[in-house]
Amino acid sequence: MDALMLSGSRRKSVGLAYLLLTFFGLFGLHRLYLGRSLSGAGMAAITLLSIPLIWSGLGLLGFVTTGTWALADALLIPSMARETNQAMPALA
Numbered sequence: 001m002d003a004l005m006l007s008g009s010r011r012k013s014v015g016l017a018y019l020l021l022t023f024f025g026l027f028g029l030h031r032l033y034l035g036r037s038l039s040g041a042g043m044a045a046i047t048l049l050s051i052p053l054i055w056s057g058l059g060l061l062g063f064v065t066t067g068t069w070a071l072a073d074a075l076l077i078p079s080m081a082r083e084t085n086q087a088m089p090a091l092a
Contacts, residue, residue: 016033046065047066
């Protein structure tokens, strides 16, 4: 019984992923939550580097890049969550 409860608590929620996308999408927290740590860190790095460069073209380009990426992720979150949940080992 405990193994079943633990397994259920480790599954990734599509709803929570969308919530993270809504509030922290440019920082890639939804990707970190769904186990995509390298691309999530990449989104965060681009966004953080773009902040001091906001008045230059590079800063704007960074925000457009991560914004477009986050919008595309809005369509991809259900499949990313499914892949992550299927890859989790079942506890017996």
